[in-house]
Structures are given as structure tokens and as C-alpha cells.
Amino acid sequence: MAENMTGDIISDHRERMLNLKKYYPFFRLIDTSFSNFKDGKYEILDMGYIVMAVLRFFIEENNFKEKDVTYPEYLDFLRLILKRDFGLDLNEQDSKEIADYIFDKIKNDGRPFEFSYFDPVDRKKRVSRMKIIESSIRDNTVWYSISPDAIEFYLDTKEIKDESRISVSQLLLEKMINSQNFRGGVEVVERINEEVNRLKLKKNEVLTILSGDVFAGIEAYEEFVKTGMKWFDDEEKLFKKNRDLIAKSIEKLNASGSTGEGYYRTMNEIYSLETQLKQAMNRHSELLKDCTEMQKMTDDAVRRAKLGRLRSHMDFTSALSDMIKRDNADILVTMLSPLLKPNIRKTFDLISIDDALMVKPPRYEEKELISNERPEDIEFEDEIEEKRIKDNYVFLMKNLIVCLKKSDIITLGQFADAMKRAYGEQILRNADFFSFFVNLCQKDEYQLGGDAGEDTFLDAYLGEGFKDTESFTFAIRKGLGGQVILSDNCMMADVELVRKEAHGE
Template sequence: MIQEVVDFHYERMQNLKKYYPFFRIKEYSLTQYKEGKYADIDMGYVLMAVLRFFIEENNFNNMEVTYARYAAFLASLLERDFGIPSLSEETKELIGYIFDKIHNEGKPFYMDYYDPATRKKNVTRVKLINSQLEGDQVTYTLTSDAIEFYLDTKEIKDESKINIEQLLLEKMIRSQDFRSGIQVVRRINHEVNMLSLRKNEVIQVLSNDVFEGMKAYDSFVKTGMKWFEEEQRLFSKNTELIRKAVEKAELGNDEDGKTDSYIQSLQEIHELEKELLKAIGKHNELLVDCMDLQKKADEMLRTAKLGRLRASFDFRDYESKIRLKQDTSLLKAMIEPLLLPNIRKTWNLASIDELTTYPQSAEEQAEKVEEIEITTYAYEDEKEDERIRSNFISIARTLFELLIAKKQFDLVSFNRKLEVKYFDEIFKNSDYYSFLVHLCQKKEYRIWEIEKEPDTFLEGIISDMLRSPENEKYRKLHFEIVMSKELSEEMIENIQIVSGGDKASFFTSNIEFVRKEYVD
């Protein structure tokens, strides 16, 4: 039993990960946003509505979704269901805040879990929304995990999971998302394997108890075998779609005009075709095995029924025969087996020879166990996240040290401090400007509150930083950010040095950092 849990734990975690973003997003109940002004908004309901909107636009209307289209939809939903005015600037800010939570600021959701096979903690990733740049406009589409999550939330007990995956596969082939289609086909292979395991379980139950096994067999027929014909039809349909995709790709580019993206797309199509043929082969094998199972089940049921007839004894009928013959000695045949159990024990003489001639080894041989070195892979976006986190912590420490030393200073003073510490290379680093953008999302910071419940991406990094004992001195910091549009000549000269351009080519707002007294 334990081994079965270990063997299937990875597949179960991969199946559960598509539900993880829903519960993470639902935690953002908006009670901390705008001092709880929008706490009545149900983020779970909003998420399901947004997913349904994306599916309608992407898969049924074949249209890309822009932020403006999303904002218009969510504004109408908030006004209809929660009575929030759709034209106010505050509502637009709320719509952007909700989108950042669902989109997770472009990053995947990370789910930690323990893998009993490797006895280590692993991390799996899942995204709901992908973004891409088309011309000068950013468009958004749902990932296959998001679509699968939305479909799984509806009860589909009377439907085949293989059919649902194939309908999803058809949409991906038509939208030319072949890479995601490969993952869908692999899930189809997994479902076929699960049906094979269920078939083996039915055979095992049949061998132990035919009549209980027949109940399991009937359940397997209703939930698995009844969909075989429809599944075969969808397999044929998707195979034809892949064939047309290959023909279209080969006709669309001549031999001299083949680009790297074209070659990659063609490779993905062929890999998808290979995986689908593998799934069809497994499905055909399962179909043959199920037909054989049907014959075996009928034969085992017939044999069991005959055996039950032979093993039964009609006491009333035998009693009638005794009365008819008036011979009580006939009772011996019925009572003696119960009163005289067989106490004779026999020993096969051939076993004695086996005992004397059985070979024995001089010593036990130990099994040699070799340790396998596990390779850990780091994704590019994980490296980017680690770099951003490290740079943000370094800049934040500099800011906090300056706040401890001075009660008030401006951005120019802060830049000078950074330049002394990191030279002028700091102003060529995009993370410096990203830090300022994230920092200015809020006008006031109480560091001791950030550790309890971080609200933004930057606050999450600062919260992790505060866990280190060496950063304990920053915990009681309280400061405000004051924006100023008046620029001094010295500030403008500083801007020219950083930007390397004329005065008219660069504009920024100076920032005042003001330390406040700590109040618990």
C-alpha cells in the first residue's frame, strides 16, 4: 500500500498543481487593499469569471485578449455584481490590482511538495495567463493548465476524461500551440495507463471473488469501456488535423526560406504526431485487452455458477428421502463429516530427499547499492528572479542604512550613496529603476507590518530579508515617500549624467524620503 502511495505521488501532485493558483488568489481577499474597502469582493468568483471570459474570446471567438478588453469585462462584472462604479479612477486601479494577482505579475505560481521517491522537497510551477507582444500591443491567452482547471471544476462523472483532453487538444492544434498539445497527449497517455490499471484491478477482484468482481467489471464498463468508440473517433479527427498541419507547414515555406522558428514548429508537430500515435497504440491495446476481459469475465461467471450448484446441499430434500425410506442410518452421511474431522497427517517421503540435498551457501552475499547523483536544473526565469531578489535586497539595505543615519533626504542623496558603494555601474542596471518603481507603489512603509503580511512583490522580498538576524535593526523603521515635481539645476545635471542626453530628452520626479517615529 505504501509503495503505491510513493509511486503515484508525483502524478497526483502534477494533477493537483492546476488547482493551486485558485486557492492562492482566493487568499487575496482584498481586506488589506484600500483599508478593506473592497473586502466583499469574492476573488474566487472573479477568477472563474475571468477564466470563462478568456476561454470565450480565445477558443470560441478565436480572438486575442488585450488589457483593455479584460478591463471592460471586469468593470461591467464589478458594477453588476458588487455595485462598484465602472468609470471611476479608483475602479481602474482596482481592476489593475486584480489583474496583477491573477497574472501574478508575469511569473508562475510555485507549489512546494515533498517527493517520497527522492525524499526531497520539490517545486512545481503553473501559470494561468501567458502574455505576448504582437506589434506594439500586448495580448494575453490562457495556458492549458488554466483551461484544464476550469473544465475540471464542472462535474464530468458521466464523461470520458480522454474525450475532454482530446477536445482541448483539438483547440490547441487549431491555434497552432503544438508544444502545449504535446503535454495534453501525455496526459491522455496517463489516462490510458490508468484505465489499464483499473482493468488489472478488475481481473484481480474476479480471481478472488467472482460476484464482487462482476460488480467491479460492470462499473468499469459504465465509466470506461462505453466511451471507447467516441474516443477512437476523436483520435482519428486529431490525427487528421495534425496531418493537415504538417502539409500546411511544408507548403508554407520553400527550402531556401526555412527559418529557425519554422523548423522548431515542424519538430513540435512531428513530436506531437509521435506522441499521439503512441497514445492510439496504447488505446488499441487496451481495447483488445478489454474485449479479452469480457470473454474471461463471462467464462469465470459461468464456472462460478456451476461450482456453486455443485457445492450446495439441499437438507430438506435429503430429509424427505430419509422419511420416505424410513432409514435413520442415512443420517450418518450428513452428520459424520461434522463430528469426525480428518486428523490423519501424511508426510511425502520425497520431501526428505529434498531436505538432505538442498544446497546451502557458505555465506550471505550483500547487495551492492550504488548512489545515483541527482542533477538539479535551474530555469532561466528562476535565475532572473534570484538576480532581482539579490539586487533589491542590496539597494533596500542601502536605503535603510541611510534612513537610520538621516531623518530626511532626497533621491539625489540616495543616488550619491549608491554611487559611492557600487560606482556609476548601478545606474546602468535596470533593477535599480525597477526597484524605484516598485518602491513608489506605496506612499508609506512600516517595516514591522511588512513581515506579518507583505502586500506587494517588493514587500515579499523585504519580508524574507527581515528573517535574517543581521537585518533585525531595520524592523522598527517607519518612513514616507514624498514626490516632488520641482527640479533643481543640480538635479537636472545629475539626470544628464545618468541619461547621457539633452535636458529635453529625459524627465523624472525627485523623491523625498522622510523617516517617522516608531509607534508599536
């Protein structure tokens, strides 16, 4: 007993922490208070309610309407929430400020939420990352979509109604197939199978009620149709759609020409997912067939109940009076024999056959070859993106210093023209060019090299890139009044950058 408890504590701890990961961002967000925002003017707002509403909005747009969301669409939705649910009829500027504040919190300022936990197996700290909203740039427009982890969190809160649980699980499966997370897709299909089994048990419960009380059985049947059978056609379409997506994934993998270990591992995961999905489709078809038969049985039970009302029933009071008058109780033998006679003939429940067929075979542990080679460090996408941003910021700052050493004073427009001549027009369309100056203008003065402090995360990036260089200081003058057009859909207010050593400021 003690050994089993120790095994549960140590070996299962990491899996439990990974299951808790999807809840972590929500509890981080509900700690956000609006009392410090705009001097508590919007303290009535509740972050937990707003987060759940935004998640449902993204599920509706991304999965049911099959399209990504732009920021203006999110802004319109949030304005509706603020006015309808909190009674805030705000102007365009105020509602945009609140929407920006909430969106930055949900996106965690562009960084994933980091959930730290201790792994007792390896005896070290681990960090698991999760995003609620993902973004991509297409045709110079930023598109947003909900992450698979956020969908799974929303499903676990049981906010989705019972009749759409299988459909939403299949939409989550579609997202995982598109992101090539086939192992996670197997878990989603297992959840679908559990829901199908729950509907089967519910169907058997309806039949049991129907056999005892026709009218209560009809009510249970109508409720089952409303919460289960109503969505069968949509669920069948989603099953076929996911089956086609799996087939396309296999074709794409075969067309890549890869034959390494990763290819065979991915192929095994795809085939495992395909097998599970076929089983789910078969069980769903069986459930549909059983429900059709149940509908016929319900109609027959209603017909028999109507006919039974016309027949005469046993009058026990009259039968007792007749026995007293005749002084003969032999009729009681006929009445009580079925109640007292033991049931010698045994029957085997057909449900037990389904249970026997669905029993999973034992999973034997496979031997693992231990290698002395040091495993490769996994570099996550957000770490790659952060390294790219840091390198680009250091690159832009080095070019800016070169220009300041030549002319002492330079405007943003002059610097943009110089970069365009040196590296081509494409550099001005880079999002890091825009974000670099947005972060740069948060301060009025910058000191690079030497004992420069770190007030912002831009200082941290530049501090690493210029830690071994000579001290260089420049100031930023704002409010010049002009604007600099970086690309067709992007412009910035012009600023002036002044080398301090040259002007003694």
C-alpha cells in the first residue's frame, strides 16, 4: 500500500502538473484588478467573466465559423460585453483603452504564461509554457486564434452545453491535427468515446424508465433527443472531416520523403489516432442505430399504453369479497406463485458484451535502452522568437549609433531612409523595426555600455549586446509634429535623436 502511494506521488506528479497547466493562466488573470486602472473608474469590471466571454467568442469565430479574428472584431465584441453586461456606454476612445488593457493581459504582453513545478523523477525544476491567444501575420494583417490548451480549459469548465460536447471536442481534434499534435489528438478521441459511452448509458436508462412508466419514459426520451440525438448529423460531418484531415496528413508526410526516426514516430502516432477515430465513428454509428430502434420502441410503448387504457384491470377488492363469500382462497395460489417462485432461468445482459469488447488490453512496459549521450536541448518557439527580437534590436541600435557618430543629430525619418538605402525597403516592413522604436520612446535618454541600468526589457536586451563596449549616451526629443511612413499600413510620429556628448546636454 505504501509503495503504491509513493509511486502515485512521484511517477504521476508530472502528468498531474501538466493537467493543471491549462488552468494556470485563468487564475493568473482573475487576480487582475481594475481598481488601479484609470483611478478605479472601471472597478465594476470582472476579469474572470470577461476572459470566459472572450474565449467563447474565439471558439465561435475560429471553430464554428472557421475563420481567424482581427483586432477590430474583438474590439466590437468587447464593446458589446461592456455595454450589455456591465452597463458601460463608453465612447470609442475609452472602450478602446479598456479593450487594449484586457487584451494585453490575456496575451500576457506577447509572452506565454510560464507554469513552474518540481519534477520528483528527475529532481529538478521544470517550466511549462502556455498561450491563450495565438497570432499570425498574413497580408500585412494580424490574425488571432485560440490555442488548443485554451479550448481544452474551456471544455473542462463545462461551459459548453451537453448537446455540443462531442462537436466541440472534434473541433479541438481538428485544431490538433492541423498543428500536428497527433498524440494529443488521441486523448481527445478518447474523450469523445467516453461521451459516446455516456450517451449509451443514458439511452439504456431511458429504456429502463420506459419499461416501468410510459409517461415518465416519454419525458426522458424527449430530453435525450434534445440533449443528445439533436446533434448527430453535425457530429457525423465532423467525423468525416477529421478523417479526411488525417488522410491528408499521411499524404503530406509521405510526400516529404523523410525516412528517419522522427518520420516513423509521427507515422505511428497518426495511425494510432486514425485507429481511435475509426473506433469512435463505429461506436457513434452504433449509438445512432440504437437510438433509431429506441424511437421505434417508444412509439410501440405509447401505442400499447393507449390500448391498455381500454382494457379492464384486476379489481383486488372485488376478488377479496368473492373469496370471503365462497370461503375459498385457492385463487391466491395463481396470484402469489409468480412472486414466490425462484427464477431458475438466468439471462445474460447484452450490455455486458459491450463492456467486454471495450476492455483495454494490459499495457506492458517496454524495455528502454539507456544512452550515455547527452540529450539535445529543446528550444521552444517563444525562445527562438525572443532571440530573434533581441538580435534585431541590437542590430538596429548598432546602426543607430553609427549614424549618431556621423551626424550627432538624426531624425527617425532620416534613419529610416538610411536603413532603406543600406538594406532595402524590406527592412522597414519588419515588425521588429516598428516595435524597436515603440519601446525606445518609452524613455527620454539611453546610455549604452559602462554601468547602464535596466529599467525596461529593451534595456535588458541592449545591455547584453553592449556590455563590453564604451559608454554612449543619446537623448530622444519627441513632439516634432511630423510623421514617418514606414510601409503602406504603418506610420509613426517623428522623433529626434541627439548624441549627448556632442551637445553637452
